[in-house]
Every structure is written in C-alpha cells, then in structure tokens.
Amino acid sequence: MFSFFKKTPAPAAAPAPTAAASAARGGWVERLRAGLRKTGSSIATVFTGTQIDDVLYEELEAALLMADTGVPAAARLLADLRRRVREGKAADPAAVKDLLADALTDLLRPLEKNLVIGAHRPTVIMVAGVNGAGKTTSIGKLTKHLSDAGAAVLLAAADTFRAAAREQLGVWAERNTVEIVSQQGGDPAAVGFDAVTAGRARGRDVVLVDTAGRLPTQLHLMEELKKIRRVLAKADASAPHEVLLVIDGNTGQNALAQVRAFDDALQLTGLIVTKLDGTAKGGVLAAIAQERPIPVYFIGVGEKLEDLERFDAREFAQALLG
Numbered sequence: 001m002f003s004f005f006k007k008t009p010a011p012a013a014a015p016a017p018t019a020a021a022s023a024a025r026g027g028w029v030e031r032l033r034a035g036l037r038k039t040g041s042s043i044a045t046v047f048t049g050t051q052i053d054d055v056l057y058e059e060l061e062a063a064l065l066m067a068d069t070g071v072p073a074a075a076r077l078l079a080d081l082r083r084r085v086r087e088g089k090a091a092d093p094a095a096v097k098d099l100l101a102d103a104l105t106d107l108l109r110p111l112e113k114n115l116v117i118g119a120h121r122p123t124v125i126m127v128a129g130v131n132g133a134g135k136t137t138s139i140g141k142l143t144k145h146l147s148d149a150g151a152a153v154l155l156a157a158a159d160t161f162r163a164a165a166r167e168q169l170g171v172w173a174e175r176n177t178v179e180i181v182s183q184q185g186g187d188p189a190a191v192g193f194d195a196v197t198a199g200r201a202r203g204r205d206v207v208l209v210d211t212a213g214r215l216p217t218q219l220h221l222m223e224e225l226k227k228i229r230r231v232l233a234k235a236d237a238s239a240p241h242e243v244l245l246v247i248d249g250n251t252g253q254n255a256l257a258q259v260r261a262f263d264d265a266l267q268l269t270g271l272i273v274t275k276l277d278g279t280a281k282g283g284v285l286a287a288i289a290q291e292r293p294i295p296v297y298f299i300g301v302g303e304k305l306e307d308l309e310r311f312d313a314r315e316f317a318q319a320l321l322g
C-alpha cells in the first residue's frame with residue numbers, strides 16, 4: 001500500500017528522515033509560511049503589546065474573523081486560549097501567541113489524514129470543485145507525486161464540454177507520461193466508466209477522474225456529478241474510493257458553503273485546498289475543522305509541481321501565525 005506524504009515517523013519507530021527529505025520539507029514549510037504571510041501578519045500584530053488583557057482578546061477575535069475563521073471557530077479558539085492562559089502558562093503576549101498555535105493545532109488536527117492508495121486496484125479517485133478552483137492543476141501535481149512513488153496512474157477527463165479542460169489534462173498526462181481517457185461531447189459519466197474499466201484491464205493502481213467545474217447552485221450540474229459517482233460504482237462496486245473536493249483558499253467563508261454543498265451531494269472523503277499563497281483568508285481551514293471536518297489531504301501554495309503537499313496541522317498553525 002502507498003501512503004502519500006507519509007508523516008515523519010517517530011524516531012523510535014523508524015530511522016530519522018534523510019537530510020535531503022528534511023531539507024525538502026523545510027523548503028516547503030518556508031513556502032507555506034511565505035504564502036500565509038498576509039493572513040499571519042494581521043494576527044501577529046495582536047501580540048506585539050505588553051499586556052494580556054481584554055483588548056488583546058478583542059483584537060485577536062477581529063484578526064481571526066478577518067482571516068476567515070468564521071464566528072464559531074473564532075469563539076472556540078478564544079475560549080480555549082483563555083483557558084490555556086488561565087492555567088498559568090503565559091506571562092506575556094508572546095507566550096499567548098504560542099498557546100494560540102497550540103489551540104489552533106488542536107482544532108485543525110482532525111483534518112490531518114494521509115491519502116492511502118493500494119487497498120483497491122485501481123483506487124478510483126473522483127475530483128470535483130467549482131470552476132477555476134485548481135482541480136486540473138492539482139490532479140497534475142498529484143499524478144506526479146503518485147507516479148514518483150511508483151503508482152501507475154490513468155487519468156479520466158470527465159469534463160466532456162470544455163475542450164480546453166481536456167487539453168490541459170492532456171498536457172499534464174504527457175508531462176507525467178501517464179495515459180488519459182477522454183472523449184469530446186457525450187456523457188461525462190461514460191468517460192468515468194470507461195476509465196475505471198480500462199484501469200482494471202490494464203492493471204493500473206489509480207484512476208483519477210477530473211470533472212467539470214460547477215457551482216453548487218447549478219442543480220442540474222450537481223445531479224450530473226451524482227450520476228458520475230453512481231456510474232463509477234457500476235464499473236466497480238467499491239468505487240469511487242475517494243471523492244475529493246478542490247477548494248480555492250482565497251474564497252474564504254464561501255469555501256465552507258462549497259464544502260457543505262458538495263459533501264451533501266457526494267459524501268466527500270477529502271479536500272484539497274489550493275492557492276494558499278498570498279491569501280489573507282488562510283483561517284478558513286479553522287472554519288472547516290469546526291463545522292465540517294473533512295480531511296484535508298493536500299494544500300497548494302503555488303502553481304509549480306512541488307507546490308502541493310500533505311497537510312500538517314502544527315505546520316499550518318505555526319505558518320498561519322507568522
């Protein structure tokens with residue numbers, strides 16, 4: 001079985017990661033920190049004073065709301081933080097910031113999960129999202145990671161309407177030297193069915209099904225998405241094994257509405273949150289953790305192949321607080 005972006009193993013359980021792996025992870029954390037700077041700088045300024053008082057908590061609440069954590073997550077974080085401070089662990093605002101990082105890590109922890117491939121062959125992964133969220137780009141990055149880890153991937157371009165979308169996926173397929181099943185016009189569910197059948201016949205490890213972007217308010221298109229899901233199960237009764245929603249981290253609170261709507265329609269198993277580079281709304285992950293804690297398998301902080309990584313709650317919390 002492949003487990004992607006495996007967490008660094010505990011020292012007692014396995015040898016320490018190689019220097020190269022640590023350096024790569026360090027580089028990623030730096031990119032994440034830079035990407036979230038816009039969110040982090042406004043939260044960080046709250047802790048530049050000398051007093052731990054009501055003003056600090058009020059400013060912090062405002063900063064969290066500006067970062068799009070939403071009201072319930074902000075309230076939970078503040079209550080948790082006040083408790084931690086009361087328990088006597090903080091003497092100055094800088095120490096409070098460290099405690100906030102702990103509180104945020106605890107809140108985000110349920111979102112941490114690795115994508116595991118190999119229990120089914122092929123593992124069928126369906127990918128959905130609104131237009132322009134970064135689905136095709138994320139599929140390309142994911143394909144590269146999967147291929148690098150030795151998994152044979154088949155791509156399905158179930159966006160049969162937009163020629164440009166098929167072409168874009170074709171470019172990723174070529175770049176990663178993987179096969180692609182696509183079809184002009186016709187039924188996107190049929191493309192998914194064909195891809196799963198072909199993936200099984202050819203002994204592929206993963207079939208990644210890209211779907212056309214759509215808004216949750218476009219009910220007929222949401223019905224079409226449900227149909228794709230049903231038809232994948234006709235090709236393989238246990239499929240799809242993963243249903244991922246790609247969300248644009250810049251959409252803030254609206255991302256939460258998307259998660260709810262797509263989850264209700266498709267029973268999501270995971271999220272990919274893109275465009276966390278240069279956003280002031282990185283707090284939306286706290287809102288998701290609070291209200292619909294669906295695992296975040298990956299986060300994206302740029303357009304390059306290496307800009308997609310597994311989500312780590314502590315890393316993210318620390319990067320978010322600058």
Ligand SMILES: Nc1nc2c(ncn2[C@@H]2O[C@H](COP(=O)(O)OP(=O)(O)OP(=O)(O)O)[C@@H](O)[C@H]2O)c(=O)[nH]1
Nearest residue numbers: 131132133134135136137213274275300301302303
């Ligand atoms: N800055 C940044 N840009 C990204 C990221 N992920 C994707 N993009 C860009 O976002 C734009 C849209 O990405 P696509 O992958 O085409 O989005 P899509 O969801 O497949 O779009 P549709 O097929 O129209 O639904 C492209 O210009 C990507 O390069 C990211 O993590 N950071």
